Amino acid sequence: MTRVTSIASNTFREAVRDRVLYNLIGFALLMMAASLLVGQISLGVERNVVINLGLTAVSLFGLVIAIFIGIGLVSKEIEKKTLYTILSRPVRRWEFILGKFGGLVATLVVNTFFMAIGIFAALFYLAHHFQKADAYLLVALYFVILQFVMITALALLFSSFSSPLLSAVFAFAVFIIGTFAQDLRGFAAMTHGAVGWLAVAAAYIVPNFAALNVIASVAHDQPVAGSLIFYNSLYALLYSAAVVAGAMLIFEHRNLK
Amino acid sequence: MLAIETFGLEKTYTVGFWRKRPRCALRPLNLAVEEGEVFGYLGPNGAGKTTTLKLLMGLMFPTAGSAKILGLEISNPRVKAQIGFLPEQPYFYDYLTARELLEYYAQLSGVEARARSSRVAAVLERVGLADVSGVQLRKFSKGMLQRVGIAQAILHDPKVVFLDEPMSGLDPIGRREVRDLIESLKQEGKTVFFSTHILSDAEALCDRVAILHKGELRGIGVIADLTSSVRGKVEVMWQGGSIPPGIRSLGGECHLTGEMARCIIAEEQLDSAIDAVRRASLKLVSVTPVRATLEDYFVEKLSPAEAIAK
Numbered sequence: 001m002t003r004v005t006s007i008a009s010n011t012f013r014e015a016v017r018d019r020v021l022y023n024l025i026g027f028a029l030l031m032m033a034a035s036l037l038v039g040q041i042s043l044g045v046e047r048n049v050v051i052n053l054g055l056t057a058v059s060l061f062g063l064v065i066a067i068f069i070g071i072g073l074v075s076k077e078i079e080k081k082t083l084y085t086i087l088s089r090p091v092r093r094w095e096f097i098l099g100k101f102g103g104l105v106a107t108l109v110v111n112t113f114f115m116a117i118g119i120f121a122a123l124f125y126l127a128h129h130f131q132k133a134d135a136y137l138l139v140a141l142y143f144v145i146l147q148f149v150m151i152t153a154l155a156l157l158f159s160s161f162s163s164p165l166l167s168a169v170f171a172f173a174v175f176i177i178g179t180f181a182q183d184l185r186g187f188a189a190m191t192h193g194a195v196g197w198l199a200v201a202a203a204y205i206v207p208n209f210a211a212l213n214v215i216a217s218v219a220h221d222q223p224v225a226g227s228l229i230f231y232n233s234l235y236a237l238l239y240s241a242a243v244v245a246g247a248m249l250i251f252e253h254r255n256l257k
Numbered sequence: 258m259l260a261i262e263t264f265g266l267e268k269t270y271t272v273g274f275w276r277k278r279p280r281c282a283l284r285p286l287n288l289a290v291e292e293g294e295v296f297g298y299l300g301p302n303g304a305g306k307t308t309t310l311k312l313l314m315g316l317m318f319p320t321a322g323s324a325k326i327l328g329l330e331i332s333n334p335r336v337k338a339q340i341g342f343l344p345e346q347p348y349f350y351d352y353l354t355a356r357e358l359l360e361y362y363a364q365l366s367g368v369e370a371r372a373r374s375s376r377v378a379a380v381l382e383r384v385g386l387a388d389v390s391g392v393q394l395r396k397f398s399k400g401m402l403q404r405v406g407i408a409q410a411i412l413h414d415p416k417v418v419f420l421d422e423p424m425s426g427l428d429p430i431g432r433r434e435v436r437d438l439i440e441s442l443k444q445e446g447k448t449v450f451f452s453t454h455i456l457s458d459a460e461a462l463c464d465r466v467a468i469l470h471k472g473e474l475r476g477i478g479v480i481a482d483l484t485s486s487v488r489g490k491v492e493v494m495w496q497g498g499s500i501p502p503g504i505r506s507l508g509g510e511c512h513l514t515g516e517m518a519r520c521i522i523a524e525e526q527l528d529s530a531i532d533a534v535r536r537a538s539l540k541l542v543s544v545t546p547v548r549a550t551l552e553d554y555f556v557e558k559l560s561p562a563e564a565i566a567k
Contacts, residue, residue, distance in 0.1 A: 006365055088419075256316040
C-alpha cells in the first residue's frame, strides 16, 4: 500500500506544481466573484444564483481538470518513458493505476474544498450569516466529487489504451451522454427488440450523472433525501471500481513500446 | 548462480493498420550472464537491444520464451527489488528536484524510511550531483539527467544493473565517469548488463559481449576470443614505388607513399601477394599480422555479405 500512496502523493504533487491547475483555480475564483456580481443585480434571488453558478463552476472546472489530467495519467508516462523507471521497480501495474487514480481524486477533492470555501464565503457575504439550508450545499458538493471520481476513472480507463486526444474525446462524450442518462433510460423503456436491448445496455453502461446533479434543488433550499445519498454513493463507488478494474486489466497486458 | 538467463526469448510486433503483418524484433534469444560480470550487449540501432531490455524489465511481454534474473522468473515481483534499470535517453519528472525524485524512487523500491535520506545523499554524492540536489530537474543538462538516471538505477543497491546506452549524449568526461562507475560496480560484485553501440566502451569495460543484429544474436563471448576468430589479416610492405596488378587483383587496401607501398590483405592471400611482389621485381620489406579489434568482429558479423551467406 506504501507504493500506491507514494504514487498517489506524487501525482498530487505534480498537479499542485502544474501551473495549469493554479490558473484553473484562479479562474474558478473569478467565477465566484462574477456570481456575486450577478447576485447583486438579481433582486431576491441572489442566493439561488450564487449557489447555481458556484456549484456549476465547481463542477465544470473540476470536470476539465479530471479529464485533462486524467487522460494523461498513463499515456503521458508512457510517452515520456517515466513509467519505465517506475515499473522496473517492485511496483505492480495495478498499484500504479490505483496510485494515479487516488492522486488525481485527491487533487480534485482539495480543489473542490477550496472552491467550496469560495461559495460559502460568497453566501456569507450576501446574508452575513450561515443558515441551515447551507448544509445542503455540502451534499451537492459531495455529489460533484462523486462525479469527479467517476469521470477520473473513465479518463484513466481511456488513457490506459488510447492516445490523449482520443481519450479526451471519449471522456467528454461519455460525460455528455451521462448527463442525459435519464433521457436515455426513458428512451430505452419506450423501445423494443434489438434497438431496445442496445438502448438498455447503453443506458446502464454510461454513468448516470443526472442522478448526481442536485444543484437545482439545493439552490432552492430543498433537502436531499438520505436514501439518495446512500444509493448515489454506492453507485459511484461500484461504477468507479468497475471502471478502474477495467483500466488495470487493460494496462496489465499492455506492451510499453 | 547465473545473473541473467534467457530461454528462446522472442518478440514479434504486429505492424500496419489495415493489413496487419508481423515484424520480428527479437528472434529466439538464448543468453546466460554470470553473476559479477560486466556484459556488453552490442548492436546497431534497431538491432533489438532495447526490446531485449524491455522484455527483461517486464515492460513488454515476450511472444515466446522466458527469462530468469538471479534464478527467478522475470514475472516474479521479488526480482524487481534486486535490479536497477537506466532506460535509453531517460526522462524524469522535471517538476521534482533530484533529491525528491530519488526519495520517491527509494520509496517505490522499498528502501526503509530511516535509511532513505542517507542513501539518497550517498548516491547523489557518488554521481556528482550533491551540489545540485535541490534544483528542479527541468534545469538539468542532458549529461546531468544521465547521472540522475544512473543514480536511480543504483539507489536501492541492486545486484544486477541494466543500463541502456549509458554513454549516450555524454561528453568525453561524462563517458569516462560512467566507465569508472561501471568499473566500481563490478568491484562491488554487481552484475552489469549494458547495451551500447560505442565499441571502445565495450572493449574497455566488458568481460563478455554479445552482438545482436536484426533481432538475431550473431556472436557471444570473451572479447579476446571473439577477435581471434576474426579472419586474420596481414600488412605486406615493399619498396619500388608501384603496386603490381597481381596485388591489386587481391582486392586489399593498398597505399603508396613515395617509394614505399603497403597493402592489407587476408592471411590466406599472403602467398599470392608475395609472389606478385617477386614477379614485379620489387623489394619485400615486411609482413606484419594485423590485430583484429572488436570493431572488425562487429563489422564482420554485421556485414550484408555475411548476412546473405547466413
